[in-house]
Amino acid sequence: METTIVRKKTKEVQIGNKKIGANNPILIQSMTNTKTEDIKGTVEQIRKLTAAGCDIIRCAVPTMEAAKVLEKIKKQITIPLVADIHFDYRLAIAAMEHGADKIRINPGNIGSKEKIKAVIDVAKERHIPIRVGVNSGSLEKDLIEKYHGVTAEGIVESALDKVHIIEDMGYDNLVISIKSSDVLMCVKAHELIADKTNYPLHVGITESGTVTSGNIKSAIGLGMILGQGIGDTIRVSLTGDPLEEIKSAKIILRTLGLRKGGIEVVSCPTCGRTRIDLIGLANKVEDMVADIPLDIKVAVMGCVVNGPGEAKEADIGIAGGIGEGLIIKHGEVYKKVKEEELLEALRYELLHWSE
Secondary structure, three states: OOOOOOOOOOOOEEEOOEEEOOOOOOEEEEEOOOOOOOHHHHHHHHHHHHHHOOOEEEEEOOOHHHHHHHHHHHOOOOOOEEEEOOOOHHHHHHHHHOOOOEEEEOHHHHOOHHHHHHHHHHHHHHOOOEEEEEEHHHOOHHHHHHOOOOOHHHHHHHHHHHHHHHHHOOOOOEEEEEEOOOHHHHHHHHHHHHOOOOOOEEEOOOOOOEHHHHHHHHHHHHHHHHOOOOOOEEOOOOEOOHHHHHHHHHHHHHHOOOOOOOOEEEEOOOOOOOOOOHHHHHHHHHHHHHHOOOOOEEEEEOOOOOHHHHOOOOOEEEEEOOOEEEEEEOOEEEEEEEHHHHHHHHHHHHHOOOO
């Protein structure tokens, strides 16, 4: 019997042309790794990420120039733009004045309450949501002492302290983000905070690592968190091309049944019977189907011996042989083609797909 994840009900927050929380879908975020001041390069990257399935994009704003160019960037993209601010409250204000749809701050490093209030006043005036972000690496010394080290409890207390500061200033258009590179600590922190607040939660495993290790840590951590119905937006943080973050996030959400649509590619692990470059073929198929708007499963199998049987659960599949390959539909051999024509033959079938 299929298990459905029941999501925790959170407050709805509007970010540009998107809504998060409540019954809205879990949205995928990423962050540009261009210099924000490089308008052309930043816009190009955001457009590629958008085409890949990114729903919300965040840009670093370390300088006043970066804050001011947000206006020009925003005019050339179609998804909400979040400004990532550290230390200087004036950058947060400038980012909002120049079109940011949301700002990400840690009130703990913004400075005095007067500076925080100056930011809140502009956010309130412009109805711009604030993401209160706390990382395990930025935990205050008194909380480290209180909990005898960096702990999930300390991260949660730190985040809620910051939230209360903003609430006391009369603002509650908030999103919370608590992150740690320690997967189990991060999971526990989300379990704790989900019981203490109804603000939307942005979920991710911070500094998770390279594409290989980062994907594994993110899949485990996000899977455990999202599997409990916790989370309204996600980011898979990887040291690499941000496009990889989008691919991974989509697979995680689809695997958990939290997102429909898009072609799911499954492939066998290869063995001594494999007679084609299965690894290369599977990667090519995954890239090829990215722009095809079907909600089906495609199998890529390495041999004609077990291929048809193993592909039975897929809607369509291909299996390689010596110099030739099979197209398989719903577990039945549909046609034989030359090996070099296999990829193009599959694309043709997908572009002309009917049940």
